[in-house]
Amino acid sequence: MAEPLFDRLALIGIGLIGSSLAQVARREGLVREIAISTRSEKTLERARELGLGDVYTLDPAEAVADADLVVLCIPVGACEATMQTIADSLKPGAILTDVGSVKMSVIDQIAPHVPDTVHFIPGHPIAGTEHSGPDAGFPDLFQNRWCILTPDKSTSRDAIDRLTAFWRGCGSDVDTMEPGRHDLVLAITSHLPQLISYNIVGTADDLETVTKSEVIKYSAGGFRDFTRLAASDPTMWRDVCLHNKDAILEMLARFSEDLSAMQRAIRWGDAGALFDLFSRTRSIRKSIIEAGQETPAPDFGRPHKKGRD
């Protein structure tokens, strides 16, 4: 195993993302020591039982004190308050990053409090599951996924390179991007799909003409696909909506406009328009599979064996 890239990694927040980072950093020998801090006794205790780190504390300032890499793994809306707590304890020369699903707002919350001696590089791994908490983490979560960093022009090249090496060590490819562009791109590739999933599951739940038990029994017709994203953590997604409002509203407007056109085509029985729309959407999946971002197995490779699903 190569030399560790960092001496002490501090993870502030130890849910799905924090726990996965702890496990891969340990397995790949990316850091010498891991300090873990989280808000609640209960989660901290669970992290300890899982053996995710070396040092455990409820005080984030204590966790970051000697750390040369600090990763905030908390909801987007919690960044400012947490930053205020840790700002004075950050070690000179340390790299401070985060994993939040929104970047402009996180920068607004954090940047004003960052000491001159600390390198702040916002980040976002495009990897996740619908589960939360320390038990949901696993070391291969970031494997073959992209991690986006949004440094500004003044950020030290050396610090960016070291953080890039860390994410590569986690199995990811790394891109850099302007934070505003990140928020726009993720609004279509992540936030809109998430909201549409919540919405369709909500619609089904509210119907008075079809019972919940019918929806459940016949969900393999397609509906069940949407319930995966709609089972994601409500706090995380509330915060994403509140903190990436403009880009999300723009994508929702586009989606609604297109949906109205489809509705019209169905109402008027416009077979040609429907066929065209349903044909041109195929190639994107093919490209996603070729890019290694999706499994080629039919039905996501869901089990279809006798007695197994």
Place this chain on the structure above:
Amino acid sequence: MAEPLFDRLALIGIGLIGSSLAQVARREGLVREIAISTRSEKTLERARELGLGDVYTLDPAEAVADADLVVLCIPVGACEATMQTIADSLKPGAILTDVGSVKMSVIDQIAPHVPDTVHFIPGHPIAGTEHSGPDAGFPDLFQNRWCILTPDKSTSRDAIDRLTAFWRGCGSDVDTMEPGRHDLVLAITSHLPQLISYNIVGTADDLETVTKSEVIKYSAGGFRDFTRLAASDPTMWRDVCLHNKDAILEMLARFSEDLSAMQRAIRWGDAGALFDLFSRTRSIRKSIIEAGQETPAPDFGRPHKKGRD
């Protein structure tokens, strides 16, 4: 192996569903002989290469001639023309069924042409993948899935029981339902999710502010889930839209109404409303998993191993 339930099974259409039926019927010894008919030389040849049946013909009337179970496995919009071709060749006492995703329209197309001596029982297995054609079929497709039959009051009990036994032999549970109710229930559990998937992929494809390569690279943020359904056969789904128009438009209207409410909550930063909506959608997935209609594995059990996805 038990006695076969039927002597000769005729499959009219040998795509995903027909091919899967051929394979499971053969493996489970449900029928003595399988006759296959399809529209094109090419598909028929492929079915022969795959060894899916015993008799192959381009003439559906020839395939049904001696069959005591006939299953139409063709797009919903093709039922009337095919029925006109086979009506005079159906064997007295035979059971005629189909697998179409819509039931009212299929009944309107078929029922007027059914000879008095033939038992017509419309059907729909709630099982599928995004792939089409004979190569996409596999014998476990129907395992643990529901099959809905929509017989009318005059249908022979014995015929219903025999068709039920056939679907059970394929691994499915069987429900009976009124055709109108089927079309309403499937509009929410299958047709709406399908159309929403096509729509969101179409929206992403059309954006001039985000490039296609960005959509592809960062699709693991959620978008890729929708591309699966949106890769389904355009002919099949065009026909479903044209033939279940009213129920689909009703569900689209409900969905749009709910989406507007969500849009408003985001615009006005209504954190409580967003949190509530995002919380109540979790339990449906749990119920679907408990009902055996979904895998409990995170992320549909997609591979996350090093170098494997």
